[in-house]
């Protein structure tokens with residue numbers, strides 16, 4: 001496809017996406033631990049606002065813009081979003097950049113991500129950088145916000161049309177209710193959580209041009225047993241945040257119950273982790289998801305001969321993907337029993353999943369002892385991290401099978417003893 005053709009396709013797609021623009025709800029994330037501010041659009045003037053409201057102040061305090069990326073392809077869309085975030089670092093230093101989401105409430109996959117930019121110095125340079133972004137591709141839309149004499153705020157959407165940047169809509173900002181689910185939940189399924197082998201496989205197949213090594217993983221996946229069965233011996237997955245003692249416990253369990261030790265992603269693709277960790281979220285998460293199916297194939301054969309201990313499995317894949325994708329507070333996670341917390345039907349299920357938990361300070365001490373934490377700032381960041389809380393909360397919400405929590409703050413010997421007690425109790429009750 002030539003450049004002109006792909007540019008035109010991007011433009012027609014973009015027109016389709018922005019046609020419904022005025023029906024969208026917008027969310028601005030001012031900080032990671034506060035509730036987003038929501039607003040909607042209306043082409044006719046809406047009653048003036050309480051000028052003291054947070055949203056009014058936010059949109060009128062400085063020269064305000066927003067930029068969004070529209071794409072119908074989850075891989076290129078995610079790539080463009082990362083690129084846009086990097087490009088915004090070219091803005092003058094004093095500009096404040098916040099995350100912005102435009103979505104259709106309750107409509108899966110409808111989320112368009114972008115940024116709100118505030119420039120309290122009204123610099124020409126800001127406008128220039130933003131216009132350049134719009135001109136550079138057919139995917140970026142730029143909005144500016146203005147206040148009229150009646151105290152109303154208007155959003156003007158500007159797009160590149162036939163080579164010219166033009167205003168294509170102007171809408172008055174009005175109140176919107178907080179949606180039932182945080183908007184970032186809308187784009188998780190099939191984008192970073194793949195509930196079927198084919199979905200993860202499809203993403204890696206699509207990205208072979210971007211990551212040629214994806215071909216090796218697809219070949220390994222092609223050779224896998226996909227029957228979703230396991231042998232008569234128990235299969236136990238060990239989960240938990242980094243440095244909670246998973247490897248220590250899995251090694252100890254191997255010796256105690258003569259188990260075979262496996263992990264996800266398996267060693268055969270472990271050397272590709274760095275490569276995929278640096279790719280856009282859908283590609284990175286498809287790598288981990290497919291890794292589980294490759295491990296599952298080994299579980300099927302090994303559990304015919306011995307108990308199996310798996311160091312991380314699906315629950316890690318889901319917990320890290322959800323916690324990364326859901327911005328802000330722990331409360332923003334999908335509620336209990338949400339479909340994102342369910343085990344994929346085509347992936348072999350462990351008989352038991354142990355979740356190792358360690359208080360934040362002890363976990364930091366362990367990371368330090370391993371030589372991975374250096375500065376005081378890093379330690380503080382790690383100890384207070386919302387991300388860490390969201391990963392653990394997600395683990396605790398996973399279902400079918402749910403995790404059995406094991407306190408791993410105690411000595412290595414005690415952790416092993418407690419884990420063995422849970423395993424014995426669970427496996428005895430399975431047999432009766």
Ligand SMILES: Nc1ncnc2c1ncn2[C@@H]1O[C@H](COP(=O)(O)OP(=O)(O)OP(=O)(O)O)[C@@H](O)[C@H]1O
Pocket residue numbers: 240241242243244245246247248249366367369370408409410411412413415
């Ligand atoms: N119960 C324990 N008490 C004290 N130290 C422990 C305990 N369990 C593990 N450690 C130490 O904590 C560090 C992290 O343990 P380990 O490597 O087993 O964690 P992990 O969960 O496998 O980490 P990662 O997910 O990052 O690979 C190691 O230095 C280990 O010796």
Ligand SMILES: Cc1cn([C@H]2C[C@H](O)[C@@H](COP(=O)(O)O)O2)c(=O)[nH]c1=O
Pocket residue numbers: 242264265288289312313316317318320321
């Ligand atoms: C299996 C798996 C892992 N990750 C992330 C979680 C951790 O931060 C790193 C390191 O994991 P390790 O195997 O314990 O060294 O990888 C992930 O994001 N998704 C996954 O499926």
